[in-house]
Amino acid sequence: MNILGISAFYHDSAAALVRDGEIIAAAQEERFTRIKHDERFPENAVRYCLEEAGIKPSELDAVVFYEKPLLKFERLLETYLAYAPRGLFSFFRAMPQWLQQKLHLPREIDKGLGGDYSGPIYFTTHHEAHAASAFFPSPFDDAAIITLDGVGEWTTSSWGVGRGNRVELRAEIRFPHSLGLLYSAFTYYCGFRVNSGEYKLMGLAPYGEPRFADLIREHLIDVREDGSFRLDLRYFNYCQGLTMTNKRFDRLLGGPPRKTDGPLTQRDMDLAASIQLVTEQVMLKMAEHVHRETGMENLCLAGGVALNCVGNGRLLRESSFKHLWIQPAAGDAGGALGAALWCWYQQMDQPRKPNPADGQKGSYLGPEFTARESQRQLDASGAVYESFSSEDELADAVADELASGKVVGHFAGRAEFGPRALGHRSILGDPRRRDMQTRMNVAIKFRESFRPFAPSVMDGRQSEYFDLDAESPYMLIVAPVRDERRRRLTPAEEALSGVEKLKAQRSGLPAVTHVDYSARVQTLSQERSPRFHRILRAFEQKTGCPVLVNTSFNIRGEPIVHTPADAYRSFMFTDMDVLVVENCLLRKGAQPAMAGAAEYKQQFKAD
Numbered sequence: 039m040n041i042l043g044i045s046a047f048y049h050d051s052a053a054a055l056v057r058d059g060e061i062i063a064a065a066q067e068e069r070f071t072r073i074k075h076d077e078r079f080p081e082n083a084v085r086y087c088l089e090e091a092g093i094k095p096s097e098l099d100a101v102v103f104y105e106k107p108l109l110k111f112e113r114l115l116e117t118y119l120a121y122a123p124r125g126l127f128s129f130f131r132a133m134p135q136w137l138q139q140k141l142h143l144p145r146e147i148d149k150g151l152g153g154d155y156s157g158p159i160y161f162t163t164h165h166e167a168h169a170a171s172a173f174f175p176s177p178f179d180d181a182a183i184i185t186l187d188g189v190g191e192w193t194t195s196s197w198g199v200g201r202g203n204r205v206e207l208r209a210e211i212r213f214p215h216s217l218g219l220l221y222s223a224f225t226y227y228c229g230f231r232v233n234s235g236e237y238k239l240m241g242l243a244p245y246g247e248p249r250f251a252d253l254i255r256e257h258l259i260d261v262r263e264d265g266s267f268r269l270d271l272r273y274f275n276y277c278q279g280l281t282m283t284n285k286r287f288d289r290l291l292g293g294p295p296r297k298t299d300g301p302l303t304q305r306d307m308d309l310a311a312s313i314q315l316v317t318e319q320v321m322l323k324m325a326e327h328v329h330r331e332t333g334m335e336n337l338c339l340a341g342g343v344a345l346n347c348v349g350n351g352r353l354l355r356e357s358s359f360k361h362l363w364i365q366p367a368a369g370d371a372g373g374a375l376g377a378a379l380w381c382w383y384q385q386m387d388q389p390r391k392p393n394p395a396d397g398q399k400g401s402y403l404g405p406e407f408t409a410r411e412s413q414r415q416l417d418a419s420g421a422v423y424e425s426f427s428s429e430d431e432l433a434d435a436v437a438d439e440l441a442s443g444k445v446v447g448h449f450a451g452r453a454e455f456g457p458r459a460l461g462h463r464s465i466l467g468d469p470r471r472r473d474m475q476t477r478m479n480v481a482i483k484f485r486e487s488f489r490p491f492a493p494s495v496m497d498g499r500q501s502e503y504f505d506l507d508a509e510s511p512y513m514l515i516v517a518p519v520r521d522e523r524r525r526r527l528t529p530a531e532e533a534l535s536g537v538e539k540l541k542a543q544r545s546g547l548p549a550v551t552h553v554d555y556s557a558r559v560q561t562l563s564q565e566r567s568p569r570f571h572r573i574l575r576a577f578e579q580k581t582g583c584p585v586l587v588n589t590s591f592n593i594r595g596e597p598i599v600h601t602p603a604d605a606y607r608s609f610m611f612t613d614m615d616v617l618v619v620e621n622c623l624l625r626k627g628a629q630p631a632m633a634g635a636a637e638y639k640q641q642f643k644a645d
């Protein structure tokens with residue numbers, strides 16, 4: 039039985055195909071269209087999922103949409119009426135898309151499937167989809183579930199229980215009280231883009247002191263012992279306006295919002311540290327409450343806030359739950375997957391046997407290109423490459439380049455589903471080199487030098503470097519670098535503040551050690567990705583270091599590369615030294631000149 043899940047028309051539209059409970063394919067539309075956070079009907083992602091399953095739309099048994107549009111529309115109307123006449127402008131701005139598309143989803147889905155589907159269309163609620171995406175692919179027979187989000191229909195956050203083939207949500211927090219929207223309000227206030235710059239805020243937090251945390255707790259959010267909360271809406275504008283915060287918020291925090299691309303001050307860093315701390319405290323309180331209520335050992339997470347890997351790390355270390363599983367596509371793209379799984383288990387009542395290996399298949403659920411197709415695209419781009427027939431020899435050659443300090447773009451196998459690159463669409467480097475972080479940020483990704491990079495470490499060896507015993511296959515857990523791996527700072531280095539802190543080397547792996555001695559770890563097992571693992575192993579054999587820098591293969595504001603041709607262009611227009619596309623290895627010096635670098639860099643907006 040083939041079930042297609044769809045998320046669309048908000049942000050990060052995506053499609054997923056589940057066959058008899060097994061995830062066959064999942065992909066986000068932005069990768070195909072090259073428009074970041076593309077929210078249109080995911081026609082390319084749907085086409086890809088059907089191709090991967092080898093079926094036509096008419097052979098689908100069910101199509102499931104990840105939220106209930108009428109409920110969401112009701113929320114929009116009620117919010118508007120509560121604030122009228124304020125909010126009229128934003129209300130009018132939202133209306134055309136509602137009237138043309140969102141209120142006519144069966145028609146839109148029919149159109150998107152080329153009129154070739156006449157089976158049932160189901161709708162889950164937004165948080166049912168998140169909860170299903172968190173529990174069903176997890177290795178657990180039963181688990182508590184927490185969804186933490188901006189907003190769905192009315193729900194902004196919920197908790198419940200997953201048991202066997204059922205997910206049951208027991209309590210919720212409703213709009214406009216939202217942890218995700220509070221975090222986004224600070225993202226906006228600090229000059230970053232809402233729904234995409236939240237990562238920057240989290241990366242900035244370790245540079246600051248949480249000196250605004252008390253102010254936030256006194257005035258903006260009232261957190262109760264059980265982790266539930268209310269926001270004081272007099273400080274926010276998202277119910278009635280086109281901005282997140284208002285003048286009263288500015289007065290409380292002592293100034294207007296930072297201008298995008300303006301200088302980053304210590305105050306911005308302190309704001310980031312403060313909202314990050316408050317968010318972690320809410321996450322911990324909520325988890326403790328849910329643990330008390332359920333008495334369960336396992337916790338599953340999804341929803342946009344579950345991408346807050348620093349908070350996740352604290353849940354793993356400090357909460358009473360023993361095991362944690364987080365949906366790697368925790369944002370709305372993952373709703374497509376959750377919706378399809380919900381339909382199979384919950385709607386059709388099919389038995390579920392958790393997959394102890396990995397029901398999410400390493401999240402390598404997206405498109406892949408054959409060696410032949412890759413070479414065709416490279417040839418068409420005029421690329422010069424060496425092709426390898428032995429995987430071991432290729433891995434050995436790549437490891438040599440990495441060990442000599444080269445930056446390597448690695449494009450191989452199926453694309454990752456979710457915002458993190460896990461080695462198949464990644465840029466790799468040697469984490470022991472001091473200049474690696476700045477070089478990768480400034481010359482390759484064209485982004486701010488303050489943002490840290492993440493390590494991929496061989497599974498089983500993470501605890502040699504980090505305070506982390508559990509596996510972290512999806513790079514969703516931040517863990518401290520082990521004490522004995524830390525380098526003591528000189529008094530002069532201790533005195534550095536703001537981004538100057540980057541100048542002090544903090545461990546033997548400087549490129550992946552953040553200024554607070556933390557790292558966002560991916561543990562890599564051979565089972566999940568034999569190819570990437572082979573490279574890591576070859577690097578370890580040459581250097582003794584089982585860790586690589588792993589950052590997503592894209593430049594600032596660009597969706598992760600999708601085709602071999604995208605990868606080649608990105609390679610040519612950045613300072614990357616080496617590119618691997620499937621079984622081909624390309625060196626920068628051997629390539630013919632390519633025009634269009636400036637246009638390429640300009641087409642993507644900053645987050």
Ligand SMILES: [Fe+2]
Pocket residue numbers: 164168187188189190341342369370
């Ligand atoms: Fe969501």
